[in-house]
Structure formats: structure tokens, C-alpha cells
Amino acid sequence: MFDGIKVLVTGCSGFLGPWLCERLVVAGAQVLGADLHFDLDSRIHDIDPEKLEPVFVDVENIEELAAAIEQSDVQFVFHLAAQSLVGEARKKPLETIATNVMGTANVLEVARQLHGTAKALRGVVVASSDKAYGAHDDLPYLESTPLQGRYPYDASKSCADLIAQSYAATYDLPIAIVRCGNLYGAGDLNWSRIVPGTFKHCFAGERPVIRSDGTLVRDYLYVEDAAEAFIIIGRALMAGEVERGEAFNVSGGEHLSVLEIVRKVQDAAGGEAAEPVIKDTAKFEIQKQYLSSQHLTNRLGWKPLVDLPRGLALASDWYRQRCKDLTP
Numbered sequence: 001m002f003d004g005i006k007v008l009v010t011g012c013s014g015f016l017g018p019w020l021c022e023r024l025v026v027a028g029a030q031v032l033g034a035d036l037h038f039d040l041d042s043r044i045h046d047i048d049p050e051k052l053e054p055v056f057v058d059v060e061n062i063e064e065l066a067a068a069i070e071q072s073d074v075q076f077v078f079h080l081a082a083q084s085l086v087g088e089a090r091k092k093p094l095e096t097i098a099t100n101v102m103g104t105a106n107v108l109e110v111a112r113q114l115h116g117t118a119k120a121l122r123g124v125v126v127a128s129s130d131k132a133y134g135a136h137d138d139l140p141y142l143e144s145t146p147l148q149g150r151y152p153y154d155a156s157k158s159c160a161d162l163i164a165q166s167y168a169a170t171y172d173l174p175i176a177i178v179r180c181g182n183l184y185g186a187g188d189l190n191w192s193r194i195v196p197g198t199f200k201h202c203f204a205g206e207r208p209v210i211r212s213d214g215t216l217v218r219d220y221l222y223v224e225d226a227a228e229a230f231i232i233i234g235r236a237l238m239a240g241e242v243e244r245g246e247a248f249n250v251s252g253g254e255h256l257s258v259l260e261i262v263r264k265v266q267d268a269a270g271g272e273a274a275e276p277v278i279k280d281t282a283k284f285e286i287q288k289q290y291l292s293s294q295h296l297t298n299r300l301g302w303k304p305l306v307d308l309p310r311g312l313a314l315a316s317d318w319y320r321q322r323c324k325d326l327t328p
């Protein structure tokens with residue numbers, strides 16, 4: 001379905017981006033990979049440059065974005081670009097809103113302007129998040145659970161998600177929304193996240209550091225399972241099998257406390273497991289969240305293929321090597 005299709009992936013050089021781009025390349029797509037930075041250690045550099053053209057595009061700049069889409073005859077967009085760190089969002093709410101809310105609105109607006117023309121996009125898949133739901137007592141989250149993010153990152157994702165739904169409904173645009181749990185796997189260079197941070201401490205022979213009190217519960221999803229979900233949803237969107245603005249939860253089916261995931265990362269890293277340092281300084285975070293992806297399974301047949309021990313073992317091999325070689 002993606003064979004010969006020109007696909008724009010925004011935020012391509014982050015954690016999820018390279019995994020998705022790899023799959024698109026295998027599916028025969030010509031990928032335009034847009035980002036603000038191309039970190040030297042990003043897995044994006046492992047992709048055949050004949051199949052992936054990197055471009056510097058700021059999604060906050062609608063002219064730049066529109067030019068990239070129109071000049072390259074982009075037919076399909078996966079919009080991943082975001083300020084994706086909860087702690088950074090709390091320190092920089094305006095920048096987070098500019099990137100996550102306005103960046104998403106800009107992508108959707110370009111799609112609206114092209115709609116009905118010869119350059120109309122065949123689909124836009126927007127990366128929302130489980131954080132878009134905010135806190136709820138009734139778990140797991142279903143797609144019908146109200147979006148009520150309260151803290152800056154969560155609220156930015158609720159807004160972007162609602163705006164995507166609004167554009168789909170109002171302008172009859174082929175838009176799908178993906179709400180994943182916490183991703184983990186090789187290639188995540190965001191060291192403030194619990195899985196990469198813990199691997200880094202383990203391989204440096206240091207005690208892992210937990211910013212919360214260790215009890216926050218999160219849904220963990222292996223990154224390749226997430227990339228596959230994006231591909232399946234994108235294909236179905238192009239085939240007209242997805243409703244306008246339809247949302248899909250993507251869950252690894254495993255939810256654990258921070259302390260539990262740290263122990264599992266330590267197991268995967270091997271060696272002696274040092275006692276974690278519990279800082280208990282993380283405030284303004286949802287206490288407990290996890291998702292049901294039954295809707296995605298029923299509608300499009302997706303299921304997670306990699307369980308936590310296997311996923312962490314794969315990640316461990318990569319981090320063991322990378323923690324030796326990391327660009328200073």
C-alpha cells in the first residue's frame with residue numbers, strides 16, 4: 001500500500017521516527033524525514049539515504065511545512081514531531097504548546113488547504129498519547145474515555161488530539177489518531193525517560209535514579225510494535241477503512257510501577273542490581289494509567305508481538321553498545 005508513495009514523517013530522528021521510517025522503506029515508500037535536529041546518535045542515520053531524504057523542517061513554521069509537502073509531492077503524513085518530555089513541558093509550557101498544539105494544527109491546516117486539489121493528501125496519522133486522556137479512575141482507558149489532560153504535556157496532547165478530530169469532522173479529511181502507552185526499545189536517546197535512564201545508570205555501574213516515588217503506573221509498549229501499529233493504521237486510512245478522525249489506543253498489554261520497570265531493566269542489563277535512588281521530586285504526573293487496545297485489535301487485527309522480557313533484552317543489547325560509544 002505504501003509502495004511508491006511519498007511519505008512525510010515529522011520528528012523522524014527521535015525515538016519512534018527511525019523505526020517507522022525503516023518500516024516505510026521496507027514497504028516501498030519514498031520517505032521525506034523532517035526534523036529540527038538530526039542527532040548523530042539517532043538510528044535515522046542507519047537508513048539508506050536513497051530511500052530517505054532528510055529535511056530540516058520546523059512544524060511550528062507553516063510556510064516551511066507547506067513548502068516541504070508541496071515541493072516534494074508528499075501524499076501521506078505521519079506526524080510524530082513533538083516536545084515529548086513531560087518534565088520539559090512543565091518547565092517550558094509555551095514552547096510545548098507551540099510545538100505540540102500549533103505544530104499539529106499546522107500539519108492539519110496544510111492538509112486542509114490541499115484537500116480537493118491535485119495535491120490532496122491521502123492521509124494524516126497524528127501521534128497523540130495516552131497522556132491525552134489525563135487522569136481517570138476507570139481503567140483501562142478506552143477510545144471513548146474523555147480527553148482531559150491537566151498538566152502541560154498532557155493538556156498539549158489533549159488539545160492536539162481534539163484539533164485533529166475537529167479537522168477530520170469539519171473538513172472531511174482522512175485523519176487517524178494514535179494513542180500509545182510508554183514506548184521503550186533501542187534508540188531512545190531521551191535519558192530523562194525511565195528505561196533509557198536506567199540502562200545508562202546500569203551500564204555506568206551507577207544506582208538508577210527514580211524521580212517519582214516509584215509508584216506511578218504506566219503501560220509499556222515495545223517500539224517496533226508501535227511502529228507496526230502506525231503502519232497498519234496508515235494503510236487502513238489510505239484504503240478508506242478508517243473513519244474520519246478515528247482514534248486507536250496502542251498498548252503493550254503490560255502495566256507496571258516505575259519501581260517494577262526499573263527492576264526489570266536491571267534484570268535485562270544483567271550484573272548486580274543496585275538499590276535505586278528514589279528522589280520523589282516528580283510532581284504533577286498522572287498516578288496510574290494504562291490502555292486497552294481491543295479496538296485496534298478488533299478493527300485492524302494489530303496485537304503486540306514483543307513482550308517485556310524480550311523487548312528489554314533487545315533494548316539492553318543496543319544500550320550496552322551505545323553507552324560505550326555515545327557521542328559526548
Ligand SMILES: NC(=O)c1ccc[n+]([C@@H]2O[C@H](COP(=O)([O-])OP(=O)(O)OC[C@H]3O[C@@H](n4cnc5c(N)ncnc54)[C@H](O)[C@@H]3O)[C@@H](O)[C@H]2O)c1
Nearest residue numbers: 011013014015016036058059080081082084127129182183
Ligand atoms: N515515547 C513515548 O513513550 C510516547 C508515548 C506516547 C506518545 N508519544 C508520541 O509519539 C511521538 C514520537 O515520540 P518519540 O518518543 O519519538 O519523541 P522524541 O522526542 O524522541 O522525537 C520527537 C522528534 O520531534 C522533533 N521535533 C521537536 N520539535 C519539532 C519541531 N518544531 N519541528 C520538527 N521536529 C520537531 C524532535 O527533534 C525529535 O526528533 C510524539 O508525538 C510523542 O508525543 C511518545
